[in-house]
Amino acid sequence: MRINGGVWVLASAACLGFPLMLCAAYFANSAEPPVRVPSNVAWTEDTIAEASGGDALRGLLISRRCEHCHGEEGFSAEAPVPNLAAMDRLAFWKQVEDFRSGKRVSPIMQTIAGVLTEQDSADLAAYYSMLPDSADPQDNRSFPQRLSAPQNVSIAARLVTLGDGERGVPPCQACHGPVAHVRGAPSLTTQNGDYIFAQLEAFAHADRSNDINMPMRTIAGDLTEAERRAISQYYGAGLGALPAARLSSQGHDRPDTGDVVTGASDDVKVGAGKTAKGSFLQVRR
Amino acid sequence: MRSSKLRWWLFVVPVALILIVVRFPYMVDVPVWKFLDRGSIDPATLHLKGEFVESNLGSAEQSDGSVLVRIVAQQYVFVPQCVVVPAGVPVRVRMVSADAAHALTVEGTSYTVKVVPGSVTEQKLQFSQAGDYAMPCHEFCGAGHYAMRAHLRVVPRDQFRELGPAERVNCDAH
Numbered sequence: 001m002r003i004n005g006g007v008w009v010l011a012s013a014a015c016l017g018f019p020l021m022l023c024a025a026y027f028a029n030s031a032e033p034p035v036r037v038p039s040n041v042a043w044t045e046d047t048i049a050e051a052s053g054g055d056a057l058r059g060l061l062i063s064r065r066c067e068h069c070h071g072e073e074g075f076s077a078e079a080p081v082p083n084l085a086a087m088d089r090l091a092f093w094k095q096v097e098d099f100r101s102g103k104r105v106s107p108i109m110q111t112i113a114g115v116l117t118e119q120d121s122a123d124l125a126a127y128y129s130m131l132p133d134s135a136d137p138q139d140n141r142s143f144p145q146r147l148s149a150p151q152n153v154s155i156a157a158r159l160v161t162l163g164d165g166e167r168g169v170p171p172c173q174a175c176h177g178p179v180a181h182v183r184g185a186p187s188l189t190t191q192n193g194d195y196i197f198a199q200l201e202a203f204a205h206a207d208r209s210n211d212i213n214m215p216m217r218t219i220a221g222d223l224t225e226a227e228r229r230a231i232s233q234y235y236g237a238g239l240g241a242l243p244a245a246r247l248s249s250q251g252h253d254r255p256d257t258g259d260v261v262t263g264a265s266d267d268v269k270v271g272a273g274k275t276a277k278g279s280f281l282q283v284r285r
Numbered sequence: 286m287r288s289s290k291l292r293w294w295l296f297v298v299p300v301a302l303i304l305i306v307v308r309f310p311y312m313v314d315v316p317v318w319k320f321l322d323r324g325s326i327d328p329a330t331l332h333l334k335g336e337f338v339e340s341n342l343g344s345a346e347q348s349d350g351s352v353l354v355r356i357v358a359q360q361y362v363f364v365p366q367c368v369v370v371p372a373g374v375p376v377r378v379r380m381v382s383a384d385a386a387h388a389l390t391v392e393g394t395s396y397t398v399k400v401v402p403g404s405v406t407e408q409k410l411q412f413s414q415a416g417d418y419a420m421p422c423h424e425f426c427g428a429g430h431y432a433m434r435a436h437l438r439v440v441p442r443d444q445f446r447e448l449g450p451a452e453r454v455n456c457d458a459h
Contacts (some may be wrong), residue, residue, distance in 0.1 A: 009349075033337045035334070035340055036338065036339055036340035037332060037333055037338065037339075038332055038339060039332065040333070042329045042330040042332070042333055043329045044327075044329045044330065089408065093448065148387065162432070163361075163429060163432035165421075165431055165432040165434060166434075167363065167434075168363075168366055168432065168433065168434035168435060168436070169432060170360075170361035170362065170429030170432040170433060171428070171429055171432060173428075174360070174361055174427065174428035174429030174432075175360065175361070179428050180427060180428035180429075182360050182384070204443070212332050212383075213331060213332055213339065213357050213359050213383050214339055214362075214364045215361075215362050215364070218362045218364055218365075218366050219362060222366070231401055275411060
């Protein structure tokens with residue numbers, strides 16, 4: 001078969017040109033200053049479709065390898081291990097992807113997530129997002145944790161529901177729910193306090209740096225260690241479940257004044273962790 | 286009687302037409318700012334590439350002596366949250382939004398930098414003397430809007446030079 005001369009010219013141009021383009025792209029990139037990328041995940045339409053399009057039934061099968069630490073119902077028996085039940089799909093998927101790419105560092109989770117595919121993490125995300133976050137007294141779970149410093153509840157309640165405008169600390173629940181949500185932010189209402197504290201500390205000291213555009217490193221760095229601990233215990237005791245949980249004082253009823261600030265007075269006793277696990281929230285509507 | 290009615294129509298119809306024409310861009314939701322700003326940018330991929338990657342945020346001294354500040358506005362923090370600039374030098378702010386409309390107001394001055402997702406806003410500021418300013422968000426952007434506040438620290442020019450090498454300058458280095 002006779003091959004046209006023009007085809008040869010085109011083919012050789014392509015053979016030479018393509019490596020040259022690669023070289024040019026490489027050197028063009030290397031001339032720029034080093035770029036720090038917090039996470040390879042970007043919330044483009046394709047990524048959102050992939051992360052939220054998992055198969056929960058397949059996720060159920062994969063979740064067998066997560067159960068040992070994260071619990072059969074997505075509630076961990078160990079407080080430093082996060083609860084996964086009812087976690088937002090995008091938040092779940094992003095963390096698994098960050099473990100896979102090494103953007104979030106954890107020797108254990110990087111190993112485990114390393115054998116998953118992107119589809120696997122989407123399936124797991126679908127499965128765990130469907131698990132109920134309601135309390136189950138028969139389950140062996142560490143949530144809710146007992147409040148070790150109830151006097152700090154008012155500090156935490158203020159930061160969680162109102163933030164601190166003077167310092168530029170937005171309220172936690174403006175992104176993490178239940179008041180409003182921001183894409184990729186996990187719900188904290190049934191998260192273990194010890195885990196939250198460890199993550200806040202890691203963000204504050206930039207040991208964890210996979211938050212896109214640095215919101216968590218900024219905010220956690222603004223808070224003091226005592227505040228980070230108070231917030232963690234607040235969530236860990238299950239008090240973050242309502243927009244402005246009005247905590248009942250056990251024993252005596254308080255008049256319904258309609259104010260939203262919780263636990264502001266000293267006589268408020270927080271019921272979390274003291275009662276049966278089935279009703280961890282002592283909330284009066 | 287008839288002529289006065291005619292005059293009334295001659296007045297009302299042009300006025301109504303002018304109002305409709307002026308209103309038109311807003312009626313069909315034409316993003317007017319797209320024609321006013323200096324380029325567009327994908328708000329979802331700011332952290333991956335381009336000038337707004339996190340290692341490039343903050344103040345940087347330019348070869349002509351002016352200072353370029355890059356800021357990312359997002360729900361509900363400005364990054365970097367504390368910006369250092371020198372006094373008596375033109376300061377160019379390039380700001381971008383990752384999610385919603387925001388506006389950075391320098392309290393006590395007339396400076397406001399507005400951003401909408403998808404475009405870069407550039408604005409020139411200049412401060413004659415050193416001082417600290419609060420920079421709250423001045424455009425309602427969601428549930429945490431009222432707590433969205435950055436800080437601006439204006440320092441003398443020589444002090445700014447000492448802050449660091451050619452790296453980006455934030456208050457942390459202070």
